[in-house]
Amino acid sequence: MDELVRAIEATLFASATPLSVEEIAEHVGEAGVEVALGKLAVDYEGRGIELVERGGRWHFQTAPDLAHLLRRTREEPRRLSRAATETLAIVAYHEPVSRAEIEAIRGVQISKGTLDVLMEAGWVRTAGRREGPGRPLLYATTPEFLTHFGLSSRRDLPGIDDLKAAGLLDPLDEGIFQALNQEQLESEEQED
Amino acid sequence: MDELVRAIEATLFASATPLSVEEIAEHVGEAGVEVALGKLAVDYEGRGIELVERGGRWHFQTAPDLAHLLRRTREEPRRLSRAATETLAIVAYHEPVSRAEIEAIRGVQISKGTLDVLMEAGWVRTAGRREGPGRPLLYATTPEFLTHFGLSSRRDLPGIDDLKAAGLLDPLDEGIFQALNQEQLESEEQED
Amino acid sequence: MGVEPLDFPVGSDELTLNLDGWEGPLDLLLSLARAQKVDLAQISILELVDQYTTYIAGARALKLEIAADYLVMAAWLAYLKSCLLLPKDPQADPSPEEVALRLQMRLQRLDAMRETGARLLGRDRVGRDVFVRGAPEGLRLVRKSAWQASAFDLFAAYGIVKARTQPPMHVVHARSVMTLDEAIERVSRMLGLAIEWLDIEAFLPVTDDPLFRRSALASSFVAALELARRGRLDIAQEEPFAPLKVRSA
Numbered sequence: 001m002d003e004l005v006r007a008i009e010a011t012l013f014a015s016a017t018p019l020s021v022e023e024i025a026e027h028v029g030e031a032g033v034e035v036a037l038g039k040l041a042v043d044y045e046g047r048g049i050e051l052v053e054r055g056g057r058w059h060f061q062t063a064p065d066l067a068h069l070l071r072r073t074r075e076e077p078r079r080l081s082r083a084a085t086e087t088l089a090i091v092a093y094h095e096p097v098s099r100a101e102i103e104a105i106r107g108v109q110i111s112k113g114t115l116d117v118l119m120e121a122g123w124v125r126t127a128g129r130r131e132g133p134g135r136p137l138l139y140a141t142t143p144e145f146l147t148h149f150g151l152s153s154r155r156d157l158p159g160i161d162d163l164k165a166a167g168l169l170d171p172l173d174e175g176i177f178q179a180l181n182q183e184q185l186e187s188e189e190q191e192d
Numbered sequence: 193m194d195e196l197v198r199a200i201e202a203t204l205f206a207s208a209t210p211l212s213v214e215e216i217a218e219h220v221g222e223a224g225v226e227v228a229l230g231k232l233a234v235d236y237e238g239r240g241i242e243l244v245e246r247g248g249r250w251h252f253q254t255a256p257d258l259a260h261l262l263r264r265t266r267e268e269p270r271r272l273s274r275a276a277t278e279t280l281a282i283v284a285y286h287e288p289v290s291r292a293e294i295e296a297i298r299g300v301q302i303s304k305g306t307l308d309v310l311m312e313a314g315w316v317r318t319a320g321r322r323e324g325p326g327r328p329l330l331y332a333t334t335p336e337f338l339t340h341f342g343l344s345s346r347r348d349l350p351g352i353d354d355l356k357a358a359g360l361l362d363p364l365d366e367g368i369f370q371a372l373n374q375e376q377l378e379s380e381e382q383e384d
Numbered sequence: 385m386g387v388e389p390l391d392f393p394v395g396s397d398e399l400t401l402n403l404d405g406w407e408g409p410l411d412l413l414l415s416l417a418r419a420q421k422v423d424l425a426q427i428s429i430l431e432l433v434d435q436y437t438t439y440i441a442g443a444r445a446l447k448l449e450i451a452a453d454y455l456v457m458a459a460w461l462a463y464l465k466s467c468l469l470l471p472k473d474p475q476a477d478p479s480p481e482e483v484a485l486r487l488q489m490r491l492q493r494l495d496a497m498r499e500t501g502a503r504l505l506g507r508d509r510v511g512r513d514v515f516v517r518g519a520p521e522g523l524r525l526v527r528k529s530a531w532q533a534s535a536f537d538l539f540a541a542y543g544i545v546k547a548r549t550q551p552p553m554h555v556v557h558a559r560s561v562m563t564l565d566e567a568i569e570r571v572s573r574m575l576g577l578a579i580e581w582l583d584i585e586a587f588l589p590v591t592d593d594p595l596f597r598r599s600a601l602a603s604s605f606v607a608a609l610e611l612a613r614r615g616r617l618d619i620a621q622e623e624p625f626a627p628l629k630v631r632s633a
Contacts, residue, residue, distance in 0.1 A: 007261050009240030010254040014262045014521040027261050027523065048201030062202040062515045064508040069199055069219055070206050070515050080505065083407065086494075089501035105493055107410025150508045158503040159496075168493045206515035254521060265526045272533040274541065280533070281542035299549045313531040341535040350539055352546065360543030 004028060004036045005043070018057035018147055055146035055153060064150075083114050088123060092145065092157055093169055096127040096138035104172050115139065123148065196220060196228045197235070210249035272313070276306050280315060283331050284349060288319040290328035307331065315340065409457035412436065414491050414498075424492045429484040430468060433461040560596035562589075567603035568610060571630075575617055581629040584608060 007028040012019060025033045037058060041051040049060050062070055080088065087110060090102050103109050118124035127140035141154070151157065163169050199220040204211060217225045229250060233243040241252050254262065272280070282297050283289055295301050310316035319332035333346070343349065350358070406412040416435045421427045440458045443450055464487070467473075467480035478486075508514050562570075574587050587608075588600045608630055611617045620629045 006238075006240035006255065007258055010258040011240075011261055011523065013241050013252070013517065014254050014523055016520045016522045027264055046198075048198035048203075049205050059516060060205070061510065062206050063198065064514050066199055066202045067508070067513040069221075070202060071512065085501035085505060086497050089497045089504060092504070093497065093500060105490075105497060106407065107490070107494060108408030148510045149504055150510070150514065158500055158507075163496055163500070166492070166496075168489070168496050172490075172493070202515070206518045208518035251519075252517075262521060263524045263526050265528045267528050267530040269532050270529040272531050272537070276531075277533055277537050277541040278545050281538050282545060284538065285542055297549065298545055309529075309531065312529070315531075341533075341538060343535070355539060355543045355546070358539075358543075360540055360547075 002036065002039065004030055004032060005040050008033065008036050009040055012051070012058055012060055015059070018054060018059035018143070020057050024058070052150070053152055054150070055143040057143060057147070059147070080117070081114070083110060084117050087114050088118055088145075091118070091124050091139050092141050092154065093160060093163065095140040095154075096130075097140075098130060098136035098138055100136060101172060102139075194228065194231065196222055196224060197231050200225065200228050201232055204243070204250055204252055207251070210246060210251035212249050216250070272309070273306075275300075275302060276309050279306050280310050280333075280337075283310070283316055284333050284337065284346065287332040287346075288322075288330035289332075290322060290330055292328060294331070409436075409454050410490065410494060412439070412454070413457070414494055417491050418495070424488065424495055427488065427491075429488065430465060433465045436461055560593050560599065562596065562600040562603045564603050564606055564610075567600065567607035571604055571607045571611060572616065575611070575630075575632045578617070578630055578632045581620065581631045584628040584630050587630070 007030075008024055011024055011027045019027075021033050021037070024037075025031070037051070037053075044051045044060075048063055048066060050063050051058065051060055083106075086106055087102055090105050091097055094101065094105070099110065099115070115124065119126075123142055123145040124139055125142045127138045129135040129137055145151075146153065154160070160169070199222075200216055203216055203219045211219075213225050213229070216229075217223070229243070229245075236243050236252075240255050240258055242255050243250065243252055278298055279294055279302055282294050286293065286297065289297075291302065291307065307316060311318075315334055315337040316331050317334050319330045321327040322330055337343075338345065406415075413432065413436060416439070417424055417427045417432055420431060420435070437458050440450065440454055464480060464483060467476070468484060472479075510516060570589075571587050584604060585601070587604050588597060591597050591600070605628065608617065608619055608628070612619050612633075615633055617633050618631050620631075621627075622629075
């Protein structure tokens with residue numbers, strides 16, 4: 001067996017976290033890591049363990065079809081509320097996105113804890129501020145998000161191409177509810 | 193690939209502890225675990241990972257010949273302390289020399305770490321014991337010492353007269369060396 | 385979260401309508417729309433407006449506290465409906481149809497995020513469906529010191545050691561003095577010239593150094609006394625503080 005492939009196999013196997021090609025190269029001290037990773041991935045095809053790439057970082061994991069043997073409980077590793085699930089999806093499909101934009105899409109304010117839960121899980125991070133009025137803080141997903149949900153990259157997000165084509169990921173047209181005459185609204189409210 | 197072998201491979205990979213044949217059988221829910229373990233061990237022969245049995249329990253581990261890859265060393269430049277520099281100079285001028293002799297020449301005791309640092313740096317080695325009372329361990333310089341300091345042999349060390357001519361033996365001039373590197377002095381204080 | 389709105393027997397006295405079950409008016413609208421059609425692009429906005437206002441009216445009939453944002457939405461929808469039904473106003477920008485379309489897009493977008501969120505959670509997740517290594521050995525970073533020292537540092541250090549441990553040696557710097565021996569020797573030599581009385585200052589060497597001159601004067605005076613004791617010269621002084629005169633004996 002190719003010595004470089006062996007070395008990469010051992011390094012990834014021993015690592016407690018996924019490793020980028022650069023990090024692997026620092027350990028094995030050689031060029032040609034990418035080609036060797038390809039060979040290694042082929043070696044593991046169809047086995048009980050597989051070599052996967054998630055957001056540019058590589059790790060070994062058990063084959064998904066063996067989940068039933070390994071799952072110790074039916075409990076999800078981290079139960080997410082509906083609000084947190086929606087918020088995570090909005091961040092992933094629209095990133096970088098401000099809190100106000102998340103709220104506009106959901107049509108409701110998000111409670112303080114919702115983003116905290118996602119950040120604590122290591123799936124969402126802050127991603128600078130948007131230049132413009134108020135310089136709102138922006139949120140984006142992390143490499144751990146891709147790892148956890150088994151996504152090679154954000155392009156792998158379920159249905160992202162269809163949503164994009166349907167215009168559903170375009171910047172939100174704010175203020176459609178304000179598009180109608182504000183006075184009119186107020187007078188109707190008093191009527192009610 | 194044999195489904196049972198796959199299941200065992202995944203089970204051992206995901207387990208936080210080595211597993212006995214009985215424990216594996218509980219997970220994979222099948223007989224024939226021992227035969228499958230044998231097949232799996234053969235699959236991994238010569239790879240970067242190996243399947244091993246220790247006291248009736250099985251686990252994967254990285255191949256022993258690749259252990260060096262799992263420890264990456266990073267070199268950080270550090271100035272030699274004044275105590276260490278003086279000790280090195282005494283060893284160079286008086287080798288082979290015992291620790292007690294170094295202390296007598298320095299006029300100051302040396303800490304345990306000082307000679308360790310010089311040996312770690314590869315500049316000083318032990319050079320047998322002196323026959324006589326206590327049979328003290330002797331120290332001498334290494335070929336790397338000569339290389340590092342640009343000396344072709346120990347005869348290239350400047351003599352006492354050269355040092356005197358260079359003003360390096362003038363007691364009144366000690367102040368200039370104190371000015372050389374305050375950090376060195378401080379580290380010496382901590383060391384000694 | 386949910387109260388299924390359309391299963392709701394409106395008008396029943398035992399009914400407790402829980403608006404807290406909805407995450408805002410948009411959530412309620414989306415549920416109504418989904419009950420109407422699977423494909424949100426096909427829903428009837430006019431029908432949706434009616435369903436929403438009916439629902440809110442039902443809640444109000446039960447004298448429930450209804451949050452203001454639900455009422456604002458109801459009013460806005462009623463207004464949108466009237467705009468859609470009234471003869472077209474060519475001046476209106478955006479047109480009521482466009483506003484209706486945007487509302488529909490918003491519902492579709494929220495629905496899409498809800499659906500993709502569920503799909504994300506259903507993927508093969510690490511720690512639930514796929515597992516990473518249970519007990520990784522871990523990769524370690526070992527810091528190694530690259531010790532720095534130059535040949536000069538080394539030689540200087542040896543110089544310091546030697547200097548520190550050398551037996552103390554006191555070197556008196558050459559100072560501008562004339563020793564007594566020098567003065568005796570000098571005055572004796574010059575006595576041959578002193579046949580007549582000479583001022584003692586005539587015996588002093590020529591110098592610009594005032595310290596040396598003082599030293600030479602003092603030494604020469606003591607030398608004169610010594611030579612007088614030996615009977616080699618005579619010393620005379622006419623009065624206190626007058627110049628000292630010296631003559632060969």
